[in-house]
Amino acid sequence: xxxxxxxxxxxxxxxxxxxxxxxxxxxxxxxxxxxxxxxxxxxxxxxxxxxxxxxxxxxxxxxxxxxxxxxxxxxxxxxxxxxxxxxxxxxxxxxxxxxxxxxxxxxxxxxxxxxxxxxxxxxxxxxxxxxxxxxxxxxxxxxxxxxxxxxxxxxxxxxxxxxxxxxxxxxxxxxxxxxxxxxxxxxxxxxxxxxxxxxxxxxxxxxxxxxxxxxxxxxxxxxxxxxxxxxxxxxxxxxxxxxxxxxxxxxxxxxxxxxxxxxxxxxxxxxxxxxxxxxxxxxxxxxxxxxxxxxxxxxxxxxxxxxxxxxxxxxxxxxxxxxxxxxxxxxxxxxxxxxxxxxxxxxxxxxxxxxxxxxxxxxxxxxxxxxxxxxxxxxxxxxxxxxxxxxxxxxxxxxxxxxxxxxxxxxxxxxxxxxxxxxxxxxxxxxxxxxxxxxxxxxxxxxxxxxxxxxxxxxxxxxxxxxxxxxxxxxxxxxxxxxxxxxxxxxxxxxxxxxxxxxxxxxxxxxxxxxxxxxxxxxxxxxxxxxxxxxxxxxxxxxxxxxxxxxxxxxxxxxxxxxxxxxxxxxxxxxxxxxxxxxxxxxxxxxxxxxxxxxxxxxxxxxxxxxxxxxxxxxxxxxxxxxxxxxx
Ligand code: BES
Ligand code: ZN
Numbered sequence: 001x002x003x004x005x006x007x008x009x010x011x012x013x014x015x016x017x018x019x020x021x022x023x024x025x026x027x028x029x030x031x032x033x034x035x036x037x038x039x040x041x042x043x044x045x046x047x048x049x050x051x052x053x054x055x056x057x058x059x060x061x062x063x064x065x066x067x068x069x070x071x072x073x074x075x076x077x078x079x080x081x082x083x084x085x086x087x088x089x090x091x092x093x094x095x096x097x098x099x100x101x102x103x104x105x106x107x108x109x110x111x112x113x114x115x116x117x118x119x120x121x122x123x124x125x126x127x128x129x130x131x132x133x134x135x136x137x138x139x140x141x142x143x144x145x146x147x148x149x150x151x152x153x154x155x156x157x158x159x160x161x162x163x164x165x166x167x168x169x170x171x172x173x174x175x176x177x178x179x180x181x182x183x184x185x186x187x188x189x190x191x192x193x194x195x196x197x198x199x200x201x202x203x204x205x206x207x208x209x210x211x212x213x214x215x216x217x218x219x220x221x222x223x224x225x226x227x228x229x230x231x232x233x234x235x236x237x238x239x240x241x242x243x244x245x246x247x248x249x250x251x252x253x254x255x256x257x258x259x260x261x262x263x264x265x266x267x268x269x270x271x272x273x274x275x276x277x278x279x280x281x282x283x284x285x286x287x288x289x290x291x292x293x294x295x296x297x298x299x300x301x302x303x304x305x306x307x308x309x310x311x312x313x314x315x316x317x318x319x320x321x322x323x324x325x326x327x328x329x330x331x332x333x334x335x336x337x338x339x340x341x342x343x344x345x346x347x348x349x350x351x352x353x354x355x356x357x358x359x360x361x362x363x364x365x366x367x368x369x370x371x372x373x374x375x376x377x378x379x380x381x382x383x384x385x386x387x388x389x390x391x392x393x394x395x396x397x398x399x400x401x402x403x404x405x406x407x408x409x410x411x412x413x414x415x416x417x418x419x420x421x422x423x424x425x426x427x428x429x430x431x432x433x434x435x436x437x438x439x440x441x442x443x444x445x446x447x448x449x450x451x452x453x454x455x456x457x458x459x460x461x462x463x464x465x466x467x468x469x470x471x472x473x474x475x476x477x478x479x480x481x482x483x484x485x486x487x488x489x490x491x492x493x494x495x496x497x498x499x500x501x502x503x504x505x506x507x508x509x510x511x512x513x514x515x516x517x518x519x520x521x522x523x524x525x526x527x528x529x530x531x532x533x534x535x536x537x538x539x540x541x542x543x544x545x546x547x548x549x550x551x552x553x554x555x556x557x558x559x560x561x562x563x564x565x566x567x568x569x570x571x572x573x574x575x576x577x578x579x580x581x582x583x584x585x586x587x588x589x590x591x592x593x594x595x596x597x598x599x600x601x602x603x604x605x606x607x608x609x610x611x612x613x614x615x616x617x618x619x620x621x622x623x624x625x626x627x628x629x630x631x632x
Contacts, residue, residue: 030101036066038074052140061124064124072127078137087127092523102376105395108165140165143156151298152243162395168222172219179213182212194223230239232250233297238257240277241295258451273324274318308513315345319337321432322336342405371402449466491521514547517553525561542554543566543572548577587623
């Protein structure tokens, strides 16, 4: 056993804290990473589909930074803790006392583990917690067979933002990174996958799967899925996992994946996670994509048949650098993850699919940004229009809006315009290299940027200009001109059609890519006449099926204009998908009027059982009596 570390040793250990810049306290965690650091978790869990519980043990390797600390605080939510043991290096165990605090609606319950005098002296210790998750675990969605493509049960976890604590007791803050390994037991016909390397032991039986994540990651990136899954490699480093019936279509849709990873490396530096695979999820999956390391989870709504929606995959891949390698230290700094990723996404789309496609996606994103800023300013939380958020006391999932994504993207676009592209590319590269496997606050980034701007030859950018982007609640005066040229002809045709100068049959729609359809529909006003809506609907077969982004734009217009004949399509769509962007976009439209709210509540009643817990929370915020147009 190692000697008791003195104060000096503790100070050295404290310097090893993986947060760049001041370790601002995370308002969304009970953990105190200044006293203890959870460095590794070893999971042994059985998936009980009948009871909808994961049950087993989590063994934490904990480093003690403060030798006088005698209590370790962990994050949990709705966990049933059976026992806590200290595991001696010899393998012997000692019972440890613990208490589970009251359940806070946002944070969950603090688990406090007490050490006796004897035990607190171990600088690194192993603590084994026996527990099981609740059927209400906010991270876990247990799908009914009818919700999957193949009619088999399915389970997946969604950790971001603070949901991992509902299936693993740990320090659930993105300021702390840890490695993990896992043994997962599943029903024999099902396969488990995780955001980790697969390892197999010769004596592993049917339904036993082992994993190892050897790079330190924040807790929200620990991810598990269990289902009837098959794999197809696309080259030696990338591939796709899906239910068997989806494999062929997924392999075709994402055939460009090897090039995407290469383009990412050329832009942001070496890909540091060895493999990059996709898991194409059931329709109920809560997001378009989730950047779980080594294995992005992707909504089947992205498999459009024509590769028109692959930017989501490019986006999740880009998180391999912005987010997974360099991580927001708190959820108030969420833009560091999503703004950088959206910027990289557009740069990579330009390289892979051309300037025109990237600028179309920019223009659509920019429209969304202006709406998000307007919604935030009209809401109870106008500060949500700033990049740096203040989410203390609120569910951090409330911070998810186009502000982080698109304002972040345009902040980096502004910096790029001042640096010049080659110099900015070098800056980005050094940013990822300098902060690899670290967590960063907005202030940490700001200090690093300002230090860079102080160097000879750096572009002229003032502190006030930077701060207007980071802390201002509007679109900054220095925002670059957003190129609209890509949609000029389309916008003209749309205006002519609206004014009756162009018949519906004469719209050049046969040449439109989905992004042009989205633009056309988004530009239509709320008072568009019913006969025009009817013509669009019948001539172009607009409804609940087909390209998900077109369906979203069409159904948003249906809500906006109160076009009742298409309400059944709206309902069908909301029952068929569980994806945040699609359902929240529509429920937000519905929440803007009283009649919309009434319809929204009626549909939600039916759709609720099929939605992931995080989506339910977000919709319930929108539909609550004082609801209105909250940002999110
Ligand atoms: N990390 C996000 C998803 C997320 C954000 C989950 C916040 C929970 C809380 C992911 O990278 C993402 O942004 N997904 C988007 C797609 C993207 C192209 C905008 C989505 O789900 O639509
Ligand atoms: Zn993202």
